Amino acid sequence: MSPERARRDVHPHPPAPRVALSTSAVYPETTSAAFEWAGRLGYDAVEIMVGTDALSTDVDAVQRLRDHHQIPIVSVHAPTLLLLPRVWGTDPWEKLERSAQAALQLGAPTVVVHPPFRWQGSYAKNFLAGIKRLTETTGITFCLENMYPWRAPRGEFKAYLPDWDPTDLDYDHLTLDLSHASTSKQSSLEMAKEWGSRLKHVHLTDGTGSFMDEHLVPGRGDQQADQLLHYLGESGYGGDVILEINTRGAKTRDERERDLYEALVFTRTHLAAAERARTSGGSDT
Numbered sequence: 001m002s003p004e005r006a007r008r009d010v011h012p013h014p015p016a017p018r019v020a021l022s023t024s025a026v027y028p029e030t031t032s033a034a035f036e037w038a039g040r041l042g043y044d045a046v047e048i049m050v051g052t053d054a055l056s057t058d059v060d061a062v063q064r065l066r067d068h069h070q071i072p073i074v075s076v077h078a079p080t081l082l083l084l085p086r087v088w089g090t091d092p093w094e095k096l097e098r099s100a101q102a103a104l105q106l107g108a109p110t111v112v113v114h115p116p117f118r119w120q121g122s123y124a125k126n127f128l129a130g131i132k133r134l135t136e137t138t139g140i141t142f143c144l145e146n147m148y149p150w151r152a153p154r155g156e157f158k159a160y161l162p163d164w165d166p167t168d169l170d171y172d173h174l175t176l177d178l179s180h181a182s183t184s185k186q187s188s189l190e191m192a193k194e195w196g197s198r199l200k201h202v203h204l205t206d207g208t209g210s211f212m213d214e215h216l217v218p219g220r221g222d223q224q225a226d227q228l229l230h231y232l233g234e235s236g237y238g239g240d241v242i243l244e245i246n247t248r249g250a251k252t253r254d255e256r257e258r259d260l261y262e263a264l265v266f267t268r269t270h271l272a273a274a275e276r277a278r279t280s281g282g283s284d285t
Contacts, residue, residue, distance in 0.1 A: 016233065016271055016272075016275055017202075017232060017233075017237060017238075017239060017240055017241045017271065018044040018045050018074060018240045018241070019043055019044050019045075019240075019241050019243065019264060019267050019268060019271070020038075020043055020044060020045035020046055020047050020074050020075070020240055020241070020242045020243070021034060021037060021038040021041075021043040021045075021046055021047070021242070021243050021260070021264075022034075022046075022047045022049055022077070022203070022242050022243060022244040023046060023047065023048055023049045023053070023056060024049040024051070024077070024244060025243055025244055025245050025246070025247060025260065025263075026247060026256065026260070027053075027246075027247070027248060028248065029256075030053050030055055031048065031053050031055045031056045031062065031065065032055060032065060034046060035065045035066070035068075035069045035071055036069070037257070037260055038069070038071050039069045039070075039071055041257070041260055041261050041264055042264065043071070043243075043264060044072075045071060045072045045073060045074040045240065046066075046071055046072070046073050046074070047073070047074060047075040047076070047077060047112070047240075047242045047244070048062060048073055048075070048076050048077065048102070048106070048108075049077045050076060050077060050078060050079040050084075050087060050088065050099065050102070051079060051081070051084055051087060052083075052084070052087070057079075057087060057088060059101075059102045059105050059106065062102075062106060063105060063106055066106060066107075072107065072108075073106045073107060073108045074108055074109065074110065074240045074242075075103070075108050075109070075110040075111065075112055075143075075201065075240065075242065076099050076102050076103045076106065076108050076110070076111050076112070077111075077112045078095055078096055078099040078111055078112065078113045078114075079095055079099075080092065080095060080096075080113055080114045081114065082117070092116065092120060092123045093123065093130065096111070096113065096130075096131070096134060096142070097134070099111045099113075100134055100138040100140045100142075103138075103140045104138065104139075104140065108140075109140065109141055110140065110141045110142075110143055110200070110201055110239075110240070111140050111141070111142050111143070112143050112145055112175050112201060112203075113131060113142055113143070113144055113145065114144075114145055114147060114160075115127070115144060115145075115147060115160040115161065115162075115163070115164065115166070116160065116161055117159055117160060117161070118158060118159060118160065118161045120161075124161040125161075127161075128169070128170060128171065131144065131171075132172065135172070135173070141173050141200060142173060143173045143174055143175040143200050143201040144166050144171045144173065144174055144175065145174075145175040145176075145177050145180070145203070146164065146165060146166055146167075146174070146175070146176060146177055146180050146181060146184075146186075146191065147159075147160055147164035147165075147177075147180055147184075148164055148180045148181075148183040148184035148213065149164055149184060151211045164184065165184065165186070167191065167194055167195065171198065172198060173198060173200045173201075174195055174198045174199055174200060174201070175200070175201040175202070175203060176188060176191060176192055176195070176199055176201070176202050176203065177202075177203040177205065177244070178202075178203065178204060178205050178206055178207065178218065178221075178223040178225060178228070179203070179205040179206060179207040179213055179214055179215045179216065179221075179223075179244075180203075180213065181207075181223060182206065182207025182208065182209055182210075182214070182221055182222055182223050183207055183209070183210065183211060183212075183213045183214075185209055187223070187224070188223045188224070188225075188228050189223075189224050189227050189228045189231060192228060192231060192232070193231070199237065199239065200238075200239045201239045201240060201242070202228075202232065202237075202239060202240070202241045202242065203242050203244040204218050204225060204228075204229075204241050204242065204243055204244070204263070204267060205217075205218060205225075205243070205244050205245050205246075206218045206219065206220050206221030206222070206223050206225055207221045207222065207223060208221050208222055209222060214246065215244060215245050215246035216245065216246070217245050217259050217262055217263045217266070218243075218245075218263055218266050218267065219266050225266070225270075226266075226270045229241075229267060229270035229271050229274060230270055230273065230274040230277070231274075232271070232274065233270070233271045233272075233273075233274020233275050233277075233278060234274045234277060234278045236278075241267060241271070243260070243263045243264065243267065245259060245260070245263050247259050247260065
């Protein structure tokens with residue numbers, strides 16, 4: 001692949017997953033910078049993390065960025081993180097409804113949500129039925145993301161209801177986050193296989209089992225990201241693959257660019273190998 005632009009091989013049915021860049025991957029740079037990086041490096045699309053960057057909360061401004069850079073938006077990450085209590089209001093249902101409205105305006109088929117916190121009362125109690133209702137009424141697919149147990153000196157703290165692991169719960173659409181799986185000491189590959197057709201969205205990253213939720217460049221941790229990509233390619237996965245890595249430790253913009261580019265090339269390389277294996281009917285070595 002060219003060092004200036006990693007381009008995806010085009011294959012007939014089914015199409016290879018789009019490889020998108022989460023705007024959170026360039027933090028502390030802005031949503032605007034994420035579009036610039038995505039265009040320069042050759043990402044297919046962008047996921048909008050609605051958060052502390054004021055621009056990310058201005059849907060009209062994000063739409064102008066999309067149109068200017070000619071890069072589609074495939075998903076909106078709702079502002080349901082603990083550190084975003086007032087972004088798009090304080091009512092959690094309002095946050096999800098505004099996320100759906102943003103996705104509709106931006107042409108994004110997916111909204112990513114976290115499970116409710118145990119202290120969120122009726123929202124937590126009615127969450128499952130509520131996101132099913134939103135999916136049906138808006139036409140936007142609400143994908144619940146796997147989380148991880150919070151660790152405290154006296155043991156694990158139950159922060160999410162009914163659980164941080166959606167595997168045995170009745171959610172129709174799921175987002176698999178590899179760093180969260182690592183933090184919870186699970187295997188992303190086994191989770192993907194167990195979820196089957198419920199797997200609709202992937203946050204591709206990595207981790208080493210630390211309680212810190214590392215969001216490493218895929219391939220630098222314990223989650224067998226290469227094998228997961230092969231599985232996705234060979235199984236006919238129809239969702240998107242979002243690079244949601246942490247580049248906050250980058251000392252320079254060049255270092256951040258190297259991480260973003262390495263993540264993209266890693267993903268495209270293994271998806272292409274899986275596609276070759278699938279179309280040839282055998283393993284690609």
